Amino acid sequence: MENRPLEYDYTVAKMFMLTTVLLGIVGMLVGVILAWELAFPAVNTFLGQGAAEYTNFSRLRPLHTDAVIFGFTLSGVFSTWYYVGQRVLKVSMAESKFLMILGKTHFWLYLVGVVAVVVSLLMGVTTSKEYAEFEWPIDIAIVIVWVLWGVSIFGLIGMRREKSLYISVWYYIATFLGIAMLYVFNNMEIPTYFASGGIGAWWHSVSAYAGTNDALVQWWYGHNAVAFGFTVPIVAMIYYFLPKESGQAVFSYKLSLLSFWGLMFVYLWAGGHHLLFSTVPDWMQTMGSVFSIVLILPSWGSAINMLLTMKGEWQQVASSPLIKFMVLASTFYMFSTLEGPIQAIKSVNAIAHFTDWIVGHVHDGVLGWVAFMIMASLFHMAPRVFKREIYSKSLMNTQFWIQTLGVVLYFTSMWIAGITQGMMWRAHDEFGNLAYSFIDTVTVLHPYYTIRAVGGTLYLIGMFLFAWNMYKTMTAGRRVEENELQNASPMAA
Amino acid sequence: MDIATFQAYGYFGITVFMVVALYGYIYHLYSKKKDAAGIDYESYSNMALNDDITDEPVNKVSDKETKKVGE
Amino acid sequence: MFHWLEKHPFFFAVGVFVTIAFAGLIEIVPNFAQASQPVIGTKPYTTLELAGRHVYIKNSCNACHSQLVRPFKAETDRYGDYSLSGEYAFDRPFLWGSKRTGPDLLRVGNYRTTDWHENHMKDPASVVPGSIMPAYTWLYTNEADIDTAYAEQVTVKNVFSVPYNTPLPMKDGSKETVALADTLEGAQASALEEAKLVVADMKSKDIQDAVAAGKIPEIVALIAYMNSLK
Numbered sequence: 028m029e030n031r032p033l034e035y036d037y038t039v040a041k042m043f044m045l046t047t048v049l050l051g052i053v054g055m056l057v058g059v060i061l062a063w064e065l066a067f068p069a070v071n072t073f074l075g076q077g078a079a080e081y082t083n084f085s086r087l088r089p090l091h092t093d094a095v096i097f098g099f100t101l102s103g104v105f106s107t108w109y110y111v112g113q114r115v116l117k118v119s120m121a122e123s124k125f126l127m128i129l130g131k132t133h134f135w136l137y138l139v140g141v142v143a144v145v146v147s148l149l150m151g152v153t154t155s156k157e158y159a160e161f162e163w164p165i166d167i168a169i170v171i172v173w174v175l176w177g178v179s180i181f182g183l184i185g186m187r188r189e190k191s192l193y194i195s196v197w198y199y200i201a202t203f204l205g206i207a208m209l210y211v212f213n214n215m216e217i218p219t220y221f222a223s224g225g226i227g228a229w230w231h232s233v234s235a236y237a238g239t240n241d242a243l244v245q246w247w248y249g250h251n252a253v254a255f256g257f258t259v260p261i262v263a264m265i266y267y268f269l270p271k272e273s274g275q276a277v278f279s280y281k282l283s284l285l286s287f288w289g290l291m292f293v294y295l296w297a298g299g300h301h302l303l304f305s306t307v308p309d310w311m312q313t314m315g316s317v318f319s320i321v322l323i324l325p326s327w328g329s330a331i332n333m334l335l336t337m338k339g340e341w342q343q344v345a346s347s348p349l350i351k352f353m354v355l356a357s358t359f360y361m362f363s364t365l366e367g368p369i370q371a372i373k374s375v376n377a378i379a380h381f382t383d384w385i386v387g388h389v390h391d392g393v394l395g396w397v398a399f400m401i402m403a404s405l406f407h408m409a410p411r412v413f414k415r416e417i418y419s420k421s422l423m424n425t426q427f428w429i430q431t432l433g434v435v436l437y438f439t440s441m442w443i444a445g446i447t448q449g450m451m452w453r454a455h456d457e458f459g460n461l462a463y464s465f466i467d468t469v470t471v472l473h474p475y476y477t478i479r480a481v482g483g484t485l486y487l488i489g490m491f492l493f494a495w496n497m498y499k500t501m502t503a504g505r506r507v508e509e510n511e512l513q514n515a516s517p518m519a520a
Numbered sequence: 521m522d523i524a525t526f527q528a529y530g531y532f533g534i535t536v537f538m539v540v541a542l543y544g545y546i547y548h549l550y551s552k553k554k555d556a557a558g559i560d561y562e563s564y565s566n567m568a569l570n571d572d573i574t575d576e577p578v579n580k581v582s583d584k585e586t587k588k589v590g591e
Numbered sequence: 592m593f594h595w596l597e598k599h600p601f602f603f604a605v606g607v608f609v610t611i612a613f614a615g616l617i618e619i620v621p622n623f624a625q626a627s628q629p630v631i632g633t634k635p636y637t638t639l640e641l642a643g644r645h646v647y648i649k650n651s652c653n654a655c656h657s658q659l660v661r662p663f664k665a666e667t668d669r670y671g672d673y674s675l676s677g678e679y680a681f682d683r684p685f686l687w688g689s690k691r692t693g694p695d696l697l698r699v700g701n702y703r704t705t706d707w708h709e710n711h712m713k714d715p716a717s718v719v720p721g722s723i724m725p726a727y728t729w730l731y732t733n734e735a736d737i738d739t740a741y742a743e744q745v746t747v748k749n750v751f752s753v754p755y756n757t758p759l760p761m762k763d764g765s766k767e768t769v770a771l772a773d774t775l776e777g778a779q780a781s782a783l784e785e786a787k788l789v790v791a792d793m794k795s796k797d798i799q800d801a802v803a804a805g806k807i808p809e810i811v812a813l814i815a816y817m818n819s820l821k
Contacts, residue, residue, distance in 0.1 A: 064725070065692070065723060068716070068722075068723045068724070068725060071725035071726075072725075072726075076728065079725070079726070079728060079729065080729040083650075083725040083727070084654070084655070084725055085650050085651040085652060085654045085655060085725075086650060086651060088651055088654040089651055089654070151649035151650060151651075152649075153648060153649065153651065154648075154684060155648040155651065155653055155684050155686060156684050157689060190598070191598075204608050208608065208612060217746055217750055219739065219742040219743045219745075219746045220742060222742075222745070222746040222749065222750060223741070223742035223743075223745040223746050223749075224745075226738055226739075226741060226742035226745065226775055227736065227738040227739030227740070227741065227742035227743070228736060228738075228739045228742075231739045231742065231743065233683050233743050233746055233747060234683040234684040236683070236684075237627050237679065237680055237681060237682055237683045237685075237751070238627065238676065238677075238678075238679025238680050238681070238682045238683075238685050239627070239676040239679055239685070240623055240627055241679075241682070241683065241684050241685040242679075242685045242687055245684070245685070295612075301689065304661040304662060304663070305659055305661070305674065305687065306659075306674050306675060306676035306678075306679070307676075377661070377663065380661075381657055381688075381689070381690055381691035382690075382691070383690075385689070385690070386690065452665055452666075452669070453663065453665035454665075455664075455665070455668075460668075461665065461668050461669055465669070465693075465694040466719050466720070466721050466722060469692070469693075469721065469722070469723060470721040
C-alpha cells in the first residue's frame, strides 16, 4: 500500500460502538423482562420479594425506554457521527488534539450520565415525563454532554477539506439542534430544595408548566424526541452507509435535500397527535392529525430514495446480509411512517390511543428501522475501525432472520391486542351499558402478551449474536488490507 | 385582535410561507441542477463513495479562503 | 437564497432552528395563560396528598394508568365526566400517561375506598381476579417523604402563586381553603393529622401503629392522593 501519513482516527467511534452494543443489550433485556411480566405477573418478583421494588414492571419501564433511546440509539448516533463525520468532511480527528480530547471527554461524561440515570431510575427518582424522566442534576449533565457533541460537530466542520456538507451531516446537525431545543424547554423545572430554602430531597424538582400546558410541551418534546432521536440521525446513517456499502450513488441527491427540508418543516407540528381528544385546543389536535399525514411525504421521500438507490443491484440484497439489514430497515421505515399517520387520524386514534397498538407501532419502528440500521452501520464500520474481516457472515444471516421473525411476532401480536382492547373498551350491550369490565379487556390479552414476549426474546437473542459477532470480529477476524474496504464489507463465511 | 386570532393568522401565514419556500426550493433544484459553485447536485453523492482522506473532495475548501464558517 | 444557505453552515443551522422552533411557538405559547386557569372545584394538593403523588410518580404508576377521560360515551360511562383543562391546573407534572394497561384513575376517588386500595396494593389479584398488576408491598414499609412534598408546596406557592391559604370556590357554592403550614414542623404535624384520618379506615395493625408512632408509610400518602382524585 501507499504511504499514508494521515488516517482517520476512530478512537471515539470505537468507544461509542462499545456502549451501543452494551446498552442495546441492557435496554432490550429489560424490555424482555417487562414483556414477560405483562404475560406472567409472577415474573415481577423474579429476584425475590425483597428486590420486588426494583424489578416490578413500573419501576423498570422508564429504564427500558431510556436505555434504548438514550443508551443504545444515542450511542449509535454518536458512534456513527465520529465515523461518518470525519469521512465525508475528509478530515481526521487526529489532526486536532482539541477535538480528540473533546471527543473522549464527551464519551466519559456520557458514561457517567448513563450510570447516574440507571441508578436514579431504579431508586424511583423520576419526573414521570416520558423520555425526560431525569431529575435536574442529570439534566444539567446531559446538556453538557450535548454541548460537547455540538462543539465536536462544528469543530470538525470548521476544519473540513470538503467544502460542501454531505446530506448526512445536515441530518446530524438537525439532530443536534432539534434535541437541544426540545430537551431544554421540556425540562424547565425548579429544584424545590433551593426554592424552599433547603427542605427535602436535593434532587427533587417541580415542572415549570402545569397540567394541559405541561402535556403540550411534553408531547411536543416526546414526539420530536422520536423525530430527532429515532428518525433524523438514522436517516443520516442510511444516507451514508447504504450507498457506501452497495457502491451505488444515492438515487437522487436532490430528492434527499427536499425530503430533509420537508421533514424539518412538518415533523414539529405533528406532536399534537399524542393528545387527540384531550383537553388541548381542538384546532391543535386537528393540526397534529393533518401534519402527521403530510409527514408521510418527506418520510417516504427518503425511504424510496434509498430503495431506488439499490436499483439494478438487488442481487446484493440476496448476497449480503449487511445490505439485507439496511433494505429491511428502510422498508420498516416506510411501513412505520405509514402506520403512524394512520394512528393519528382522529377516528382511528379514538380506538388506538392508550392501547398496545401504539406500543406495537413504536416497536416496529425502533426494532425494525432504528436498531436494524444501527446494527448495519456498526457491521459496516467494524472492518474499517478494527482493520479486520467481519467474523461470520452466516451468523449475520442467522441474526437477521431471528430478529426479523421477532419483530413480526411483536407487531402482529400488538396490533391484535391493541385493536381488541380498543374495541372492547367501547363495546356496549343492547341496553347501552358497557359490555365488558376493565379486567375482561386485560385477561383477553394474555396470549398476545405471550407472543410478544417470545418475539422480544428472539430479538434479544439476535442482539447477543450481534454482540458475539462484533466481539469476535474485533479479536479474531482476519486482518484486512485497505483495498478490501472500498465498498462491500469483507466478511468470512 | 385577541391572541387566538393572532395565533391563527400567524399559523396560516407561516404555513403559506413554508409551502412557498419548499416549492421554490424544488423549482430551484430541478431548474438550476447545479449549485452556486457550479457543481451538479447529484455529484455530491460521491462524497460518500469517495470518502478516503486522500480522495479528491467534490468541492474543495481552497487554501486562501478564510474559514469563517461554522465556529 | 438556497445556494447561499448551502454554503454557510452557521446560517444553515439557524435556518433549521427557526424552522423547527416556530412550530413550537405557534402551538404552545399563545394558549399558555388560558389553559392554566383552574375550574371551580379544583384545589391545590395538601401536603400528604402531594407526598402521595410523589409515591405515585416514584413507582411510575403513570406507566400503566392514565389520568385523562376522553369525551366518549364508553369512557364517561366507565370513568365519569370527561376531563377539563382547568382540572389539571395544579398538576405539576401532568400525569395523563400514554398507555392504559390498567384503568384510568382520574376520578378513582369517586368509586374506590381506602379499604379497597389497602387490599389491592398488597395483592391486586385478590381484589381483582385476573389482574396483572404487581403487588406493591414496599409501600407498606417505606416512609413517605413529607419534607420534599412540603418543599414543593412552598416552591409552587412562591413561584407560581398556587393559591394555598386562599378560599377557593367549590362546585356546591361553598368556599374551601387548603392550608399550607408556615414551617416544616407545622407541615409534618398537619400531614400526620391527615394520615390519621386515612388510617382510621385501614385494617392493618402495623400501619396504624406506625402512624400512631408519628411515621407515615408510603401507602397512607398514596391512598390520600388517590382519594383526592375526583
